[in-house]
Amino acid sequence: MKHFSIATWNINSVRLRLPLVLSLLEDQAPDILCLQETKCPNDLFPTKELKKRGYEHIEIHGQKGYHGVAIISKLPLESVSSIDFCEMGDTRHISAIARAGERAIRVHNFYVPAGGDEPNREINPKFAHKLDFLEEMKALHAEAEQDSGVSSILVGDLNIAPLETDVWSHKQLLKVVSHTPIETDGLNEVQARGAWVDLMRQHIPAEEKIFTWWSYRARDWDVSDRGRRLDHIWSSADLSPALSNVTVMREARGWERPSDHVPVFARFNF
DNA sequence: ATGGTAGTCGAACTA
Numbered sequence: 001m002k003h004f005s006i007a008t009w010n011i012n013s014v015r016l017r018l019p020l021v022l023s024l025l026e027d028q029a030p031d032i033l034c035l036q037e038t039k040c041p042n043d044l045f046p047t048k049e050l051k052k053r054g055y056e057h058i059e060i061h062g063q064k065g066y067h068g069v070a071i072i073s074k075l076p077l078e079s080v081s082s083i084d085f086c087e088m089g090d091t092r093h094i095s096a097i098a099r100a101g102e103r104a105i106r107v108h109n110f111y112v113p114a115g116g117d118e119p120n121r122e123i124n125p126k127f128a129h130k131l132d133f134l135e136e137m138k139a140l141h142a143e144a145e146q147d148s149g150v151s152s153i154l155v156g157d158l159n160i161a162p163l164e165t166d167v168w169s170h171k172q173l174l175k176v177v178s179h180t181p182i183e184t185d186g187l188n189e190v191q192a193r194g195a196w197v198d199l200m201r202q203h204i205p206a207e208e209k210i211f212t213w214w215s216y217r218a219r220d221w222d223v224s225d226r227g228r229r230l231d232h233i234w235s236s237a238d239l240s241p242a243l244s245n246v247t248v249m250r251e252a253r254g255w256e257r258p259s260d261h262v263p264v265f266a267r268f269n270f
Numbered sequence: 271a272t273g274g275t276a277g278t279c280g281a282a283c284t285a
Contacts, residue, residue, distance in 0.1 A: 012285085013277055037285085039278065065278050066285095114285055126284090159285095216275040216285090260276075260285085 002101035002270040005030040008155035008231055010111070010213075010261035014038040014070065018046050020255060024263060025053055028249075031074050032098060033263075036111040036157045038068035045070065061094040069094045069109045069156070079106075085136045086129060097150060101270055104149055105239070108140070110156030119180045127177065130159070134186040138193045142236035154196060154234040157261060160187045163201070165209045166229035178228055196234040199266050203246035213261045214253055221253060233266045242268040 007030040011017050014035055025033060033055070038045070040062045047058050050072055057077045062068035068091050071077060077096040085092060095108040113133055116126030142152045162184045164170040173179040191198065204210055211227025218224050233246065245267040252262040 016277075037277090065283085116284090217273075219274075257276095
């Protein structure tokens, strides 16, 4: 039996929260950690500190000030690439193939545009960008490299909460960006067309509420609990039978100077 | 219905 684990976390500045990242890696020791919103140019990424702790394989795609994604891995990474969705030059995607025992797995790490406040593509260019980004994601197939023996995992901040139980109030969020029908339908279509399995919902029944994000603006996030499930872990169908556990690390939202997103873990027994 | 907070980078932008 071979174990494999992967985590995803929108860190909202990797430099500001490097101590939290290091303690997470020490305590949980995932094979791979995918970060979003690193907000860090490539030449300033804290590569040395991560390598020192056994994460020797690091692939980053960052820019100054905004966005930015990174794959931090104990396992060797190869065939690294980024897709420039919507050809905006944004650093919102990176992927690489990891070798986990006998298996080869392409890991896609996404930071989907948030989409602004107004859920109307005619008046809000950010919402139009989000919908266009989703449209391009539909071309991404979980079995794209199956013929060469490569499975797929897709993780990241997808900025959409697809199910009614992925938000604190379905009714009150139907017109709020992240849970509008055009977005949830779009994400469902990305999943269906690409033959992706939602591993969080494979492990945690759809009747049960799950949140991975709580706004900084809520005065008491834990008590009011107005969260959303914006972060996701998907895989190709061949990996889903090997899933052993999914954990949403809710307590991370209560840490000192927290990210507004918490880490999500998927663990496999191959 | 509005405004509430956080981060980057040093005003205004994004979330």
